Amino acid sequence: MSSSASAKTAAPASTRAKPANKAEAAADYLDGRLGIYSLAKSNLRKIFPDHWSFMLGEICLYTFIIIILTGVYLTLFFKPSMGEVVYNGSYAPLNGIRMSEAYASTLNISFEVRGGLLIRQIHHWAAIVFVAAMFVHMMRVFFTGAFRKPREINWIFGFLLLFLGFFDGFLGYSLPDDLLSGTGIRFMEGAILAVPLVGTYISFFLFGGEFPGTDIVPRFFTIHVLLIPGVMLGLLVAHLILVFYHKHTQWAGPGRTEKNVVGMPLMPVYMAKAGGFFFLVFGIIAAMSAIASVNPVWAYGPYRPDQVSTDAQPDWYMGFAEGLIRVMPGWEIRAWGHTLNLGVFIPLMLFPLVLVLIAVYPFIESWITGDKREHHILDRPRNAPVRTALGAAWISLYLVLLSGGGNDLIATHFHLSLNDITYFVRAGSFIVPVITYFVTKRWCLGLQRRDKEKVLHGRETGVIKRLPHGEFIEVHAQLPQDKLHTLTSHEQYEPVELPAEVDENGVARKVGLLTKTRAKLSEGYFGEHGQITKPTAEEHHEITSGHGHH
Amino acid sequence: MSQDMSDDKLPQAHGAGEGHGEVAAADNPFADPGLPPHEPRRTDIDERAAKRAERQVSLLFIVSMLATVGFIASYVAIDPAKIVYIFPLGHISALNFALGMTLGVALFCIGAGAVHWARTLMSDVELPAERHPIEADDEVRADVIQQFKTGAGESGFGRRKMIRNTLIGSMALVPLSGVVLLRDLGPLPGTSLDTTAWKEATPTTPIRLINVNTNLPMKAEDIAVGSLTFAKPGPSALRPDGLQESDEDFQQVIAKSALMLIRIQPSDIKDAKSAALGFEGVLAYSKICTHVGCPISLYEQQTHHALCPCHQSTFDLSDGARVIFGPAGHPLPQLKITTDASGYLIATQDFDLPVGPSFWERNA
Numbered sequence A: 001m002s003s004s005a006s007a008k009t010a011a012p013a014s015t016r017a018k019p020a021n022k023a024e025a026a027a028d029y030l031d032g033r034l035g036i037y038s039l040a041k042s043n044l045r046k047i048f049p050d051h052w053s054f055m056l057g058e059i060c061l062y063t064f065i066i067i068i069l070t071g072v073y074l075t076l077f078f079k080p081s082m083g084e085v086v087y088n089g090s091y092a093p094l095n096g097i098r099m100s101e102a103y104a105s106t107l108n109i110s111f112e113v114r115g116g117l118l119i120r121q122i123h124h125w126a127a128i129v130f131v132a133a134m135f136v137h138m139m140r141v142f143f144t145g146a147f148r149k150p151r152e153i154n155w156i157f158g159f160l161l162l163f164l165g166f167f168d169g170f171l172g173y174s175l176p177d178d179l180l181s182g183t184g185i186r187f188m189e190g191a192i193l194a195v196p197l198v199g200t201y202i203s204f205f206l207f208g209g210e211f212p213g214t215d216i217v218p219r220f221f222t223i224h225v226l227l228i229p230g231v232m233l234g235l236l237v238a239h240l241i242l243v244f245y246h247k248h249t250q251w252a253g254p255g256r257t258e259k260n261v262v263g264m265p266l267m268p269v270y271m272a273k274a275g276g277f278f279f280l281v282f283g284i285i286a287a288m289s290a291i292a293s294v295n296p297v298w299a300y301g302p303y304r305p306d307q308v309s310t311d312a313q314p315d316w317y318m319g320f321a322e323g324l325i326r327v328m329p330g331w332e333i334r335a336w337g338h339t340l341n342l343g344v345f346i347p348l349m350l351f352p353l354v355l356v357l358i359a360v361y362p363f364i365e366s367w368i369t370g371d372k373r374e375h376h377i378l379d380r381p382r383n384a385p386v387r388t389a390l391g392a393a394w395i396s397l398y399l400v401l402l403s404g405g406g407n408d409l410i411a412t413h414f415h416l417s418l419n420d421i422t423y424f425v426r427a428g429s430f431i432v433p434v435i436t437y438f439v440t441k442r443w444c445l446g447l448q449r450r451d452k453e454k455v456l457h458g459r460e461t462g463v464i465k466r467l468p469h470g471e472f473i474e475v476h477a478q479l480p481q482d483k484l485h486t487l488t489s490h491e492q493y494e495p496v497e498l499p500a501e502v503d504e505n506g507v508a509r510k511v512g513l514l515t516k517t518r519a520k521l522s523e524g525y526f527g528e529h530g531q532i533t534k535p536t537a538e539e540h541h542e543i544t545s546g547h548g549h550h
Numbered sequence B: 001m002s003q004d005m006s007d008d009k010l011p012q013a014h015g016a017g018e019g020h021g022e023v024a025a026a027d028n029p030f031a032d033p034g035l036p037p038h039e040p041r042r043t044d045i046d047e048r049a050a051k052r053a054e055r056q057v058s059l060l061f062i063v064s065m066l067a068t069v070g071f072i073a074s075y076v077a078i079d080p081a082k083i084v085y086i087f088p089l090g091h092i093s094a095l096n097f098a099l100g101m102t103l104g105v106a107l108f109c110i111g112a113g114a115v116h117w118a119r120t121l122m123s124d125v126e127l128p129a130e131r132h133p134i135e136a137d138d139e140v141r142a143d144v145i146q147q148f149k150t151g152a153g154e155s156g157f158g159r160r161k162m163i164r165n166t167l168i169g170s171m172a173l174v175p176l177s178g179v180v181l182l183r184d185l186g187p188l189p190g191t192s193l194d195t196t197a198w199k200e201a202t203p204t205t206p207i208r209l210i211n212v213n214t215n216l217p218m219k220a221e222d223i224a225v226g227s228l229t230f231a232k233p234g235p236s237a238l239r240p241d242g243l244q245e246s247d248e249d250f251q252q253v254i255a256k257s258a259l260m261l262i263r264i265q266p267s268d269i270k271d272a273k274s275a276a277l278g279f280e281g282v283l284a285y286s287k288i289c290t291h292v293g294c295p296i297s298l299y300e301q302q303t304h305h306a307l308c309p310c311h312q313s314t315f316d317l318s319d320g321a322r323v324i325f326g327p328a329g330h331p332l333p334q335l336k337i338t339t340d341a342s343g344y345l346i347a348t349q350d351f352d353l354p355v356g357p358s359f360w361e362r363n364a
């Protein structure tokens, strides 16, 4: 292309060589306006490492797209209004019943619009999978340490996406104005009223007066379809740009270093796999929606504040908040003419607090390690026992609270006393995470020890050999070099030491509380009980050079 | 804060200073041997296998086309009201099932085809690419900071303190207008949460209790011992027909005024004040849970316990609706009832406490 000889004459058009075909011509056209060649130059063959767990993030992205597509379709038919109508449609059991237009149009979508039910189901299923995938994706990032520098900010973006996903899910659940969703909104009103000082005002401004009024559904609708998705879309784009910019992390292995990324190029392999995966996810969700019905609103009936259906359950991702509210004792403080409803307010505060602790974890850990370097090689969870144990403890807390949120279902299904489950959850919220923490940590250390054993003594072959003097031994096979490398390439920090109590001049040194805390934490993370020291090449050498290693 | 953390506490950076492969292996068995050689797949070496893979991919795409045609056909042909029995799903909408399955297959096969193509026929050679540090080098950093300083200097931002401070002040205040604009979202709460529709009831203008199911006024003898009945406010000065479902504010009124009536043997009532508010053992409690406001609907006649299905707050109705389990913070409000000349149950005043979940201004 660049060899165009006519370049030196003042050519009237471009100096570029003639495009070979129509496609090149089109690309040239776009390049002249958008600069696509420079953009594509380093990206078309950009390398993506391959690991099954990387698809968790893809599921999040694809379900988000599915939610938006189906959501747009639903807005074409849904009437976000609490105006009263008498239902007169093809779902006979509700004929002649008073309900809001929102509920009536939901019934209409489900029974009259052909395919409407399917799209509603896909929308809801995709939302459930979306939040679940975000959860698991976040766990993957957490347990492998992929949140470390330079990715801390992206961790925050991801966290915000999860948080907003919760809320948008809750709002969407509330829109059909059926008995179940109305109960959820009532719950929200109670929670807002529990906020000291401003609770009543927020509640009146949100509902446009007393509960339930006629404004809440249209207001939620705007927030659900416009405000939150808009913010999420922005965050998502930022999240992906950063993923692209940082390039993927990768597992340790032969040929993989902190300074390279090993994998397959975007075009064609990754494009085909990732693009194909979108269709796989969409296809599976469509089939799920054909088979399993979620949220059959017609079965619940329209919302009336004096009625309730017995299995008043939120979607599972709110189950943890529901658990908090169910197991909290009903503490109320009354003084100076005011009521502080701690029984609701404490869970209301704990819910975001537990999440925020996860959001700031990267910063806590990097403060403890004092590590300012970039990290692109993933940690195996066993090699970061304290982090892994903290994550497991958090998950166990989540599960305990989730069982608190479903205490009625557990009670009826397993014939247990509801009260006993609640007492168990109350105690368990404190005890189970601690137990999980210690068990997980020990387990990780055990696995580290086993790795060390394998590196130094090789792998068990199952072959029994009899030595000349009659002893039976099992033959251990040396690991190949790539395995040895993989098993020993993780990093090990040393705990921070406190500076000497007196400085070189014999003057007592002031050690701040923060420094002391940090030393303590660091000792917990990387001290004797926090990790098993890696085998060294010398150790390996010594053992393998001796006779009859076993 | 980090002066006590010298860099020698950090581990060796992974892969630092290692050569490639065999040279290093002699003295360091843990050295990085480098990328393993590529192992060809069946389809890389056997043209017949490659051809088969090609046919499989195309077949998947063809199935997808057929499924899309099936989707359109189902949309046109199947009656939305048709219910079919499909094992093990039970009775489900035929249209929903057909559309979902065909769409699912159409999409899934495109995905499966693409992935199969990528896995069998596209190159699976792993390539390394270099990473570049995210941080700029010192030269760029110094240059940018210099540029910024020049720009900031030219603006005089640091020099003209008055401009700076007033700018900050105006920027801090202007978002307030946004907050103020939200004021008209709703009325101020005032004392509206303290009262219910029963507040109109006085000894001279009582309000009758109307059975929610029959829409008729009730007499004490209509309520059997151990039964649970739900009631709403009857005719009053403001609402001559009583509370009707067709009333514009029905939802709002019922959200606070719904009643739960039970009858307990007077000798079983443990709380004297509660017994006095009732009439011959008939007690009228608010149906709205004091936790976050679900309607209470489960009553156990042996124990006189009422359970809220939302978070299982349990109230002892024989003891002033005291909370005996669960997260509710205070008892259910009770309505003072009696009977009028014709024997119908009436209320002569509002609840003794504000109804529903507690709030900051609540004073009882």
Ligand code: FES
Residues within 6 Å of the ligand: B289, B290, B291, B292, B293, B294, B308, B309, B310, B311, B312, B313, B326, B327, B328
């Ligand atoms: S609303 Fe009744 S227990 Fe929560």
